[in-house]
Amino acid sequence: MSRRVVVVGAGPAGLCAAAGALRAGAEVTLLDAAEDPGGQIRAWPGFERLRDHVLGHPRCGWWPETSVWSIERAGAGAPRVHVLRGEIDAAGRDRHVLRPDALVLAPGAHDRVLPFPGWELPGVSTGGAAQAFVKGEGLALGDRTLIAGSGPFLLPVAASLLEAGSRVQAVLEANPAATVARGWTRRPWELASQTGKAAELAGYAALLARHRVPYRTGRAVIEARGDGRVEEAVTARLRPDWSVVPGTEQVAAVDALCVTHGFSPRLELPVAAGCRLRAGAFADVDADQRTTAPAVYAAGEITGIAGAPAARTEGLLAGWIAGGGPPDAPEAVAVRRRRDRARAFAARLAAAHPIGAAWPGWLRPGTIVCRCEDTTYGTLRSTAADDSAHAVKLATRAGLGPCQARICGPAVAELLPAGNPHHRPVAQPIRLGELAKPPVENPGRKESAR
Template sequence: MTRRTVVVVGAGPAGLSAARAAARAGAEVTLLDASDQVGGQFWRHASRPAHDEHRYHHGWSTFTALRDVVASHPRVTLLTSAQVWALERLDDGVRLRVLVGPADASGREHLTLTPDALVLATGAHDRTLPFPGWQLPGVTTAGAAQALAKAERVAVGDRVVVAGAGPFLLPVATSLLRTGARVLSVHEAATPASLARGWGSRPAGLLGAAHKTGELGGYVGTLARHRVAYRLGEAVVAARGDGRVEEVTVARVDARWAPVPGTERTVAADAVCVSHGFTPRLELAVAAACAISPDRFVVVDDGQGTSAPGVWAAGELTGIGGAEAALAEGWVAGHHAASGAVDDPAVARAARRRDRSADFARRLEAAHGIRGGWTAWLRDDTLVCRCEEVDAGTLRAAACATGSADLRSVRLTSRAGLGPCQARVCGRTVAELVGADAASSPGDATEAPPAVPDRRPLVVPVRLGDLAALPDDPT
C-alpha cells in the first residue's frame, strides 16, 4: 500500500508539530524550512549550543523533544535551507518549486514536489507602523532585536526604547536586558481601557491561559528589577538623529492611537525597537487560492483544512495566538493532512488545546490590535515605502490622481510597494492609507485577481541562473 505523502512548509512550532503528527498517522513527510536550522521565529537559532539556552527560549524542552523526534523519524525527510519560491495549482492538488542551498549561493538544487497533501506553516513577521524618522539606522523591528539577542547575544544599542503594542514587547525588553543593554522604557500604545476590555471581559475565559501568568510575572519582575518604566497609552511618534537615531519623541495616544496634543516629550536613545503586532506570510496561501479573512488570515475548518483542496494551514497564518496555539493547530493539521483516524485521542486533545487558545487570540486583538488614529502622527514627508522612498504625501497625491482607492493603480502610480521587499513591509500600510480594499479573498482562478499585496508569482527573489536551470516539467 502506497503511503500518503505530506509536505510541510515551515519548521517553527506549527510545522514541527504538523510533521510529527503526520508521520505518526503513517504518512511520508517532507518538512521544508528556508532557514539553515529548525525552530522558526519563536525558537530562532535554538540549536545553537549554550548551557543557558532555556533563558532565551520559552518552551525549550518542548522544542528539543519535538526537534529530536522529527529529525530521527524514519518517515520524515527534513530539508533546511530549502526555499519554496513558487506554488502552482493543479487539477488535483499543488506543485511546489523548491531551491535547496544557501539563499545567496548560485547553483542551488531544484526540487519539484507534488504531494498528496500540503500543510502551510509559514508563520508571520513584525508589522511596524511608519513614523517620521523610522528609516534611520538604529530603528529596528522588535523581532530583529529579539533575533540578535537570542542568536548572537548582541544588543541593538546601549540606550534602547521599546515601543508598539502587544505582549511581545515584554520578552523583547527582557532579552535586551540580558544582553547588557539599558532599556530606558517600554511604551504600549493600548490604553488602560482597551486592555481592560480585551483581557478583563469574561474572566473565566482566561482559565485556559492561566499558565501564562508565571511567564508574565517573570517579565514584569525583570523589568521591575532593572527599573524599566512600562507606560500604557503611549507611542513613539518620531525619531531624529544625524546619521542614526539620537532621540525619539514619545506622546500619549487616545483610544484610537491618535497623539494627544501637548503630551510630547523627548527621550535620548541610540536605538528604538518597534512592533505593532504581526503580519502572516500569505504568499503561498494566496498562490494556492486559500480563502483569506477580512483581517488577512487564512480561513480554516475544524481540521485546519483551507478552502483549497489538499491544503491545510496552521500557526500564525490562521491567527496570532502564540506558540502553544501553533503547536496544537499544527498537530491537528498534520493529522488530518495524513488522513489520520478521526477518533484518535491525541488529535482530540490537540483540538481542545487549540480551541482554548482561540479565546486568547481574540483577547489579544481586542486589547492590542491596531487602531486607525495612528495615521495622525504621519507628516507628508514621512516615508511609507522605504524601498522606493515614497512618502505619505506622494502616496495620498497618487490616490487623488487616480481618482480611486484601487491598490494596484496607487502602487503603479506611486511605486509604493514595488521595491525589493515587494510590499512585505509597507503593503498593509499603503492599503490602509489609501482606503484600498486589500482584504478580499483570492476567489476562483477564473476571476480577475484582486490587488492584494501578498499575491506574488515568485514568492522570493530568484536568480536568473536558477530559473534558466529549471528542469523540464515531469508532466
Template sequence: MGRHVVVVGAGPAGLGAASGALRAGARVTLLDAAERPGGQIHRTAPVELGGPRLELAWPGLAWWAESSVWAFERSGDGAPLVHVLRGGERFALEPDALVLAPGAHDRVLPFPGWDLPGVYTAGAAQALAKGECLAVGEKVVVAGSGPFLLPVAASLLEAGSRVVEVLEANPASTVLRGWGRPPWQVSKVGELAGYAALLARHRVPVRMGRTVVEARGDGRVEEVVTARLRADWSVVPGSERSHAVDAVCVSHGFSPRLELAVAAGCAVDGFVRVDGDQRTSAAGVFAAGEVTGIAGAPAAKAEGLLAGWIAGGGSPRVPALRRRRDQGRAFARRLAAAHPIGDAWKEWLRPGTVVCRCEEATYGDLCRAAGDQAANAPRAVRLATRAGLGPCQGRVCGPTVAEILGSPPAHHRPIAQPIRLGELAAPVREATPDER
C-alpha cells in the same frame, strides 16, 4: 510508507504538523528557508517535534534546510505540485497533502525618522539578542503594542542593554477590556508575571497609552519623541516628551505571511481561512499557526499537530487536540481585542515620512497620487509611487499602504519568492532517496 505530506515552515506550527503527520503514519518533507528548525521562538532553545526532541534522522522525515517554495502548480484535484529552490537547484515535490506554516513577521507602522539606523523591529532586536547575544544599543526604548514587547525587553536586558521604558500604545482601559474576565491561561499568566518581575528588578517602567511618534538623529537615532495617545491612537496635544537613546525597538503586532497561501489558491480574509480540521479552501492544502491567527507558539503548535495528523490520514476524532486548538483561537480573539491598531495612527505622519522603504515612497507621494482623479485606483497609485513594488514586494509596507489607500493588501503573485532567471531556466532535479 503511507501518504506524503509536505510541510512548509519549521517553526512551532510546522514542527507540530510534521509530528502529527509522522504519528499518523505519513512520510514528511519539512521545508524551511532557515539553516536550523525552530523558527523565531526556538532560536536558541532545544527544538521539539511534538513532544520529544527533534531528530533530523527521524524515520520518515526528510529535513530540507535553506529551501524556499517559490511556486505551486495544479494538475488535478489533489494537492498542488510544490516547486522548491534548494542550493541553487530546482525541485518539484508531489505531495498527497500540503501544510502551510510560514508564520508571521513584525508589523511596524511608519513614523518620522523610522528609517534611521538604530530603529529596529522588535523581532530583529530579539533575534540578535537571543541568537547572537548582541545588544542593539546601550539605551533602548521598546514601543508598539502587544505582549511581545515584554519578552523583547527581557532579551535586551539579558544582552546588556539598558531599557529606558516599555511603551504600550493602547490605554489600560482598552487592554483590560480586551482581555476581559477569567478564565485566563495559567501558563500565560505565569509568563507575564515572570517578565513583569524581571522588568521590576531592572526598574524598567511599562507605560500604557504612550508610544514613539518620531525618531531624531544625525545619521542614526540619537533621541525619540514619545506621546500619550487616545484610544484611537490620536496624539494628545502637549504630551510629547524626548528621550536620549541610541536604539528603538518597535512592533505593532504581526502580519501573517500570506504569499504562499494566496499562491496556492487559499481564501484569505486578513488571515488564511480554515475549517475545523485546518483545511483551507484549496484542495489538499492545510494551514496552521500565525497565518490563521496570531495566538503564540503553543496555539500554533496545537494547530500544526491537528493539521499534520489529518493531512497524514489520521482519524479526525482527536477531542483533546481540538480543545487545545480552540483554547488558542480564544486567546487569539482576546489578543486582537486587547491590542488593536487605532485608526488615527496616520496623524503621526508628515508628507516627507517614508512609507515604502524599498522605493522611498513617502506619505506625501501616496496622498498626491491618491488625489489624482485620473489615476486614483489603488493599483494605479502603487504603479505611480512604486510603493510595495520593491525587493520586499510589499511584505513590510503592504498593510500600511493598503490602510492609507483604503484598499485590501495586494498579495497575489504567481511567483511567491524571488528566483534568478538562470535558476528558473535550469531543469528540475529529482530528489534522491536520501533527500526524500
C-alpha cells in the same frame, strides 16, 4: 501506500505538523528557509526532543535553506510546490518541484511596524530583529534603548535586551490601560486554562521591576530623529483611536529604538494556493485546519496570531489530518479542545491590543512609507487621488522593492485602496538562470534528506 505530505515552515506549527503527519503514517518533507528548525523562538518546552524525533525519523526528509518561490494549483489535487534549495544569496541554487498528496502551510509571521517619521534611521529596528540579534550574536543593538508598540511581545523583547546588558529606558504600549484591561478581563473564566501565560507575565513584570524599567500604556513613539543614526525618540500620549493628544510630546535620548505593532501573517503562499482569507487577514480553516483549497492545510500565525502554544496544537492537528489520520481519533479530539482554548486566547489578544484607526495622523508628507523604494506618504496620497490601486503601485513603486511589500504592504493597504498586499505570483526572488534550469521532479525521500 503512505501519503506524501509537504510541510512548509519548521517553526512551532510546522515542526508539530510534521510530527502529526509522521504519527499518521505519512512520508514527510519538511521545508524551511533557515538552517535550523524551531522558528525565531526555540526555547519552548519539549523543542529539542520534538526536533530530534522529527528530523531523525526514517520517513522524514529535512530540507533546510529551502525557499518556496511559487505554488501551482493542480485542480482537485494538492498544488505543486516549486522550491529553491541553497542559501538565499548563493549562486547555483537547485530548483525542485514537489508533488505531494497534501500540503501543510505554516510559514509564520513577521513583525508589523507602522511607519512614522524617522523609522528608516539606522538604530531603529523591529522587536523581533533586536531579539534575533541578541540570540544570534549575544549583543544588544544599543545601550540606551526604548521599546514601543503594542502587544505582549514587547515584554520578551525587553527581557532579551536587558539580559544582553542594554539599558531599557521604558516599554511603551500604545493602547490605553482601559483598552488593555477590557480585552484581557472579558470572559475571565476563560483565563483558567492560561495559568502558564499568567506566570510568564508575572516573570516579565518582576524583571522590569528589578531593572526599574517603567511600563507605560497609552503612549507611542511618533517620530525618530538623528543625524545618520537615531539619537532621539519623540513620544506622545494617545487617545483610544491612537490619535495624538496635543501637548503631550516628550523627547528621549536613545541610541536604539525597537518598535513592533503586533505581527503580520505571511499570507503569500496561502493566497497563491487559492486559500480563502478570513476578513482579509488570516487563512480561513475548518475544524480540522483544512483551508478552502484542495488538500491544503494551514496552521500557526497565518490562521490567527496566538503564540507558540496555539501554533503547536494547530500544527499537530493539521499534520495528523493531512497524513491520513482519522478525524475522530481520541488524540485528535483532545488536540481540538486545546486548539479551541488557544483560539479564545487569540481573540482576547486582538481585543486587548488593537491597532488604532487614527495612526496615519502621525505621518507627514515627507514620511517614508515604503523603505525599499523611498516612497513617501505625500507621494502616495497625491497619486492615489487620481489613479487606480494598480496605477498607484506602478507610479510610486510602493511594495515593489526587495521585500515585496512584506513590511510596508499592510500599512499601504490601510492608507489607500492598494488591492491585495499578499498576492505575489513569485513569492521569493529567483534568478533567471535558476528559472532556466530544468527542475528536479519530486525527488525521493532519501535523495532529499540532508
